[in-house]
Amino acid sequence: MSATTLEREAPAAQTAPPMPEVRGGVVAYLCLEGAFAASDFYVRAFGATEVGRMPPDAQGRTMHVHLYVNGTSVMLSDPFPEHGCGFQAPAGFNLMQVVDDVDASFARALEAGATVIMPPQDMFWGARYGQVRDPFGVTWALSSRAGECAMQDAMECAGRA
Structure with a gap:
């Protein structure tokens, strides 16, 4: 047999799927x-x-x-825990998503089983903002632009809220 014949008859090597791209x-x-x-x-x-x-x-x-x-x-x-990754209840942080429609995103999260921490409202810094807690204890903030308050004017905007 020639080397070419052996190559054709060899089983195809199995390859693992590529790792997904890490985004962010x-x-x-x-x-x-x-x-x-x-x-x-x-x-x-x-x-x-x-x-x-x-x-x-x-x-x-x-x-x-x-x-x-x-x-x-x-x-x-x-x-x-045997590899240094024990469970601790989430505390002191939230995961924020900037979304197009806070109210719709909030309703979807509640329908899936999240609980209300802060209902959506227009905030003094110019965002529509609300928070939910998921069934695993993680707080999620949902935010979208609601007004035109610049960062340097936030304190003045707060006085108008």
Whole structure:
């Protein structure tokens, strides 16, 4: 047999799919109880697109889920305390999305199971803004431009609010 014949008869090498593109300058990586369920929720609540998911381990945990939320990567994992990633309840931050329609986005999140922290309202800094908490304890802020208040005029705008 010639080398050419051997090459044709060799089984095709299996290649892994390419890793999804990481989008955004700062990417949130959330360690949550129930990363697969959180991913499903974010698809329903925020229109996220899941672009990658590692299979679960024997305990049903995943090390990695990759989503695009509003054009930016958000990554999730279940807790793996044996690898230094234990669970701590989310506190002291929120994830903000700039959206075209805060009220519609807010309603969609509530319909999916989020709870109200702050209903949408026009804010003194010129945005329509509201906050929800997802079933996994993460606070999401939804914001869109509502007025023409420049940053340097925010304090003056606050006096008119």
